[in-house]
Amino acid sequence: MTVIAWDGQTLAADRRATAGSGIARTVTKIQKHDDVLLAVTGNWDVAIEMREWFRAGAVPADFPAKAREGDATLIVIRRDSIVTFTAGPYPMPIEEQKAAWGSGRDYAEATMYLGGTAEQGVAVASHFQTDCGNGFDTLTLD
Numbered sequence: 623m624t625v626i627a628w629d630g631q632t633l634a635a636d637r638r639a640t641a642g643s644g645i646a647r648t649v650t651k652i653q654k655h656d657d658v659l660l661a662v663t664g665n666w667d668v669a670i671e672m673r674e675w676f677r678a679g680a681v682p683a684d685f686p687a688k689a690r691e692g693d694a695t696l697i698v699i700r701r702d703s704i705v706t707f708t709a710g711p712y713p714m715p716i717e718e719q720k721a722a723w724g725s726g727r728d729y730a731e732a733t734m735y736l737g738g739t740a741e742q743g744v745a746v747a748s749h750f751q752t753d754c755g756n757g758f759d760t761l762t763l764d
Contacts, residue, residue: 623753624651624663625726626697627733627740630719631762633659633699634740636726636748638756639666648756657700659761663724664694672696672707685711697723701763726751 626635635651652661655677662669671686673696678684692709704721705713720740722730726747733743741760748755 623726623751624724625722625730625744625747625751625754626651626661626663626724627722627730627743627747628697628699628704628720629734629740629743632740632760633661633762634744634758634760635661636724636744636754636756636758638748638754640753646756650759652759652761654761657763659699659763661697661699661723662694663697666694669694669696676707680711682711695723699763722747724754726754 623640624636633652637648637650639647639649652659660673660676662673668686668688672689672694675684675686676696676698690709696707698705704716706716707713720734722743729747729750730743733746734740741758744758
């Protein structure tokens with residue numbers, strides 16, 4: 623599972639991925655692409671296919687068929703906007719300046735609501751949400 627948090631300046635994500643058998647592995651869920659930050663949640667294979675679809679130009683007709691099942695989310699952070707793709711090739715705009723996703727979302731959002739950073743939100747979620755952890759990564763648009 624996952625926790626990804628954006629505080630308006632920093633994108634942070636835990637590094638834990640769990641396989642169906644419960645084995646935890648360490649992965650990187652966020653990356654910079656040109657002038658945007660990308661993050662993935664949900665089914666790893668589907669999420670990465672969505673990320674690569676976006677990197678290739680996000681042509682609606684080329685949206686991955688498996689992604690239509692809604693088992694993954696691609697998060698795109700720009701300087702002036704946040705959008706997500708879940709089950710289709712047209713983005714959902716997020717109007718909040720701070721947001722979090724994944725199974726640890728509530729912990730991260732509460733931390734940021736109380737004045738904490740995205741990094742602190744991911745740390746809190748990783749402490750309390752058993753399927754989040756294995757350290758964290760951070761990125762900024764600068």
